[in-house]
Amino acid sequence: MIASNTDTTAPQGFADACVAVRTLLRFAGYDPDQPVIRDTPDRVARALADMTAGYREDPRVYLERVFPEQGADGMVVVSGIRFASLCEHHMLPFSGTATVGYVPRDGRLLGLSKLPRLVGVFARRLQVQERLTAQIARTIHEDLPAEGAACVVSATHTCVSVRGVTQPHAVTMTRAWAGSFRDDPEARLEFLGRAESTPDW
Ligand SMILES: Nc1nc2c(ncn2[C@@H]2O[C@H](COP(=O)(O)OP(=O)(O)OP(=O)(O)O)[C@@H](O)[C@H]2O)c(=O)[nH]1
Numbered sequence: 001m002i003a004s005n006t007d008t009t010a011p012q013g014f015a016d017a018c019v020a021v022r023t024l025l026r027f028a029g030y031d032p033d034q035p036v037i038r039d040t041p042d043r044v045a046r047a048l049a050d051m052t053a054g055y056r057e058d059p060r061v062y063l064e065r066v067f068p069e070q071g072a073d074g075m076v077v078v079s080g081i082r083f084a085s086l087c088e089h090h091m092l093p094f095s096g097t098a099t100v101g102y103v104p105r106d107g108r109l110l111g112l113s114k115l116p117r118l119v120g121v122f123a124r125r126l127q128v129q130e131r132l133t134a135q136i137a138r139t140i141h142e143d144l145p146a147e148g149a150a151c152v153v154s155a156t157h158t159c160v161s162v163r164g165v166t167q168p169h170a171v172t173m174t175r176a177w178a179g180s181f182r183d184d185p186e187a188r189l190e191f192l193g194r195a196e197s198t199p200d201w
């Protein structure tokens with residue numbers, strides 16, 4: 001199951017997007033007027049709207065409800081968060097797994113589901129993997145707020161696997177530290193240990 005959100009509201013300019021898809025079909029050597037693909041421009045525009053729905057969402061919405069818990073200051077880590085995103089260079093999908101952790105401030109605990117929801121908001125945009133990773137950590141640290149937040153992402157990029165250099169087994173790993181993780185090597189080690197011990201389902 002891919003981390004996602006429910007806002008797939010079509011952005012403005014939907015009709016223009018369908019015309020653009022017809023242009024791309026022609027560019028690819030395909031006749032866009034063939035009856036069998038009559039609905040394809042509409043489908044492609046809807047799919048793009050779906051995969052970029054994160055632009056129409058405010059990630060901070062998922063950080064509003066906190067559960068105060070006196071004395072809760074240990075690291076919370078959620079791993080195995082599946083996501084799919086679009087690379088901003090080629091508009092081709094990349095997908096993989098994120099592990100997200102934070103150290104609560106003043107006992108401000110998040111509901112566990114909110115971490116995958118946050119990943120989904122940032123993934124459903126045009127991205128580079130490094131920025132996706134950093135945005136997740138920074139948003140939790142600054143907007144929850146938390147003492148610190150960390151994120152590691154492991155992903156395969158179809159722009160690398162199916163075209164160009166065609167390396168289907170190349171996996172890109174990125175990580176980002178925010179707040180207390182920046183100058184706490186022990187916390188970083190604990191976080192990475194938990195991320196790496198996650199079974200790859
Ligand atoms: N750092 C980073 N690079 C990415 C990401 N996704 C795709 N890229 C790279 O973006 C680069 C774009 O390079 P260009 O040389 O402008 O594009 P290109 O001619 O299509 O390059 P090739 O992919 O090597 O064929 C490529 O090297 C991609 O592998 C990402 O998430 N992070």
Ligand SMILES: [Zn+2]
Pocket residue numbers: 087088089090091092157159160
């Ligand atoms: Zn790409």
